[in-house]
Amino acid sequence: MNAKDCQQLAKTAVANKLTVFGLGPKLVLCQMAMPPPLSEVVLIVNPAEIDIAVNLGPLALSNPILVASGTFGYAREMTGLVDLSRLGGILPKTITQAPRPGNPPPRTYETSSGMLNSIGLDNDGIEAFIDHLLPYLAGLGTPIVVSIAGKSQVEFIEMAARLDGLPSVAALELNISCPNVSGGVDFGTDPATCAAVVAGVRKACGVPIIAKLTPNVTNIAAIARAAEASGADALAVMNTCLGMAIDWRRRRSQLGRTMGGLSGPAIKPIALRAVFQTSQAVKIPIVGIGGIATIDDVMEFFVAGATAVQVGTANFYDPTVSIRILDALPSALQECGAKSVREIVGTLIVESG
Numbered sequence: 071m072n073a074k075d076c077q078q079l080a081k082t083a084v085a086n087k088l089t090v091f092g093l094g095p096k097l098v099l100c101q102m103a104m105p106p107p108l109s110e111v112v113l114i115v116n117p118a119e120i121d122i123a124v125n126l127g128p129l130a131l132s133n134p135i136l137v138a139s140g141t142f143g144y145a146r147e148m149t150g151l152v153d154l155s156r157l158g159g160i161l162p163k164t165i166t167q168a169p170r171p172g173n174p175p176p177r178t179y180e181t182s183s184g185m186l187n188s189i190g191l192d193n194d195g196i197e198a199f200i201d202h203l204l205p206y207l208a209g210l211g212t213p214i215v216v217s218i219a220g221k222s223q224v225e226f227i228e229m230a231a232r233l234d235g236l237p238s239v240a241a242l243e244l245n246i247s248c249p250n251v252s253g254g255v256d257f258g259t260d261p262a263t264c265a266a267v268v269a270g271v272r273k274a275c276g277v278p279i280i281a282k283l284t285p286n287v288t289n290i291a292a293i294a295r296a297a298e299a300s301g302a303d304a305l306a307v308m309n310t311c312l313g314m315a316i317d318w319r320r321r322r323s324q325l326g327r328t329m330g331g332l333s334g335p336a337i338k339p340i341a342l343r344a345v346f347q348t349s350q351a352v353k354i355p356i357v358g359i360g361g362i363a364t365i366d367d368v369m370e371f372f373v374a375g376a377t378a379v380q381v382g383t384a385n386f387y388d389p390t391v392s393i394r395i396l397d398a399l400p401s402a403l404q405e406c407g408a409k410s411v412r413e414i415v416g417t418l419i420v421e422s423g
């Protein structure tokens with residue numbers, strides 16, 4: 071409907087003492103005594119009045135669009151391409167206590183339905199991160215959520231204690247779900263070990279804690295409940311799905327380390343399911359991750375139960391995707407009559423089952 075039609079509609083409404091309702095994409099006139107059924111009414115909201123700020127427990131974010139660990143480097147690489155200060159938060163590549171060379175090549179492989187990677191947490195270790203990367207990240211004015219992975223519970227605790235209190239660390243994401251390191255995934259596949267890591271880190275530091283879960287489990291709700299009970303402030307759902315690609319002629323894996331993590335739009339249905347199941351199981355906020363590439367994807371994650379999202383693999387083919395999604399967010403919320411992100415989170419209507 072163009073501006074002239076709107077004006078005409080408003081004049082007719084005033085002249086006839088009628089009320090304008092938004093019905094889906096259309097505007098209709100109704101007598102106040104006979105409004106359309108509430109389920110069909112869409113409130114008309116001015117995008118400028120929409121509140122896109124969200125809270126992940128104690129962590130306040132100006133908006134819910136973050137970038138996922140391992141898919142955005144240490145952010146410096148994206149300077150010039152992306153206005154980093156606009157992102158809701160930045161998750162640099164996971165760091166470990168000691169430097170790690172990562173897995174043997176090839177480390178990535180593009181399948182016909184998604185990307186496989188087995189990077190193996192290649193990084194220079196926590197001290198190099200604090201000395202050389204954190205100062206730059208601190209200057210961006212964007213919340214930095216530092217992703218850590220320990221080889222043991224003790225390492226997780228020591229790393230959390232080391233990062234605690236550094237002014238530029240807004241939160242910690244515990245990578246208990248990386249499929250590409252031996253030992254790494256075990257923390258996120260068993261409720262008791264997950265609980266032990268989260269509880270240990272909780273005691274060791276005062277910053278908000280996000281536990282990043284793996285989909286490679288039978289019952290993700292049980293792991294989610296364990297993380298919540300042990301003090302996690304939020305859950306990140308999810309890391310990659312364990313997969314393989316084979317060159318049958320050579321009878322070898324396409325990856326140097328046989329198996330890898332599948333990511334990209336192919337895994338979105340799995341991620342939506344995982345977000346829905348975890349959001350039903352816990353009260354703490356969920357950060358949805360998995361195959362997000364458009365504003366529609368983001369809205370689906372909100373409806374499934376996510377309070378915020380992280381964009382991952384899509385950054386590789388379009389580093390500006392998060393900003394374009396962010397720009398589209400107010401209109402998408404307006405379309406469903408929501409004045410804030412909160413109003414749409416977990417609003418899935420379940421007909422049966």
Ligand SMILES: Cc1cc2nc3c(=O)[nH]c(=O)nc-3n(C[C@H](O)[C@H](O)[C@H](O)COP(=O)(O)O)c2cc1C
Nearest residue numbers: 138139140164187308309333334360361362382383
């Ligand atoms: C090349 C690559 C490297 C990754 N490295 C990490 C990492 O260091 N830490 C981590 O928690 N997740 C890592 N991930 C997983 C992503 O953060 C994300 O959870 C996953 O890819 C699913 O989201 P997507 O489908 O949007 O990519 C990596 C993913 C890819 C593709």
